[in-house]
Amino acid sequence: MENPLQTRGLLGQLLAFARAAVTTVVHLTFSFIPWVFDQTVGTLYRAVRQAIKRT
Numbered sequence: 671m672e673n674p675l676q677t678r679g680l681l682g683q684l685l686a687f688a689r690a691a692v693t694t695v696v697h698l699t700f701s702f703i704p705w706v707f708d709q710t711v712g713t714l715y716r717a718v719r720q721a722i723k724r725t
Contacts (some may be wrong), residue, residue, distance in 0.1 A: 674698060681706050688713040 678695040681703065686694050688709040 684710045
């Protein structure tokens with residue numbers, strides 16, 4: 671990756687969206703990045719399910 675600072679920023683924003691309790695993204699590991707995506711997709715999935723319930 672050309673700019674790891676941008677990658678950390680993107681992962682940080684995804685974690686903020688998922689409301690995960692992480693203050694700073696420090697280490698970009700092969701296990702951390704999929705975990706971030708899992709947290710984000712889980713939050714999005716719950717929001718969609720809740721929206722469908724309301725209709």
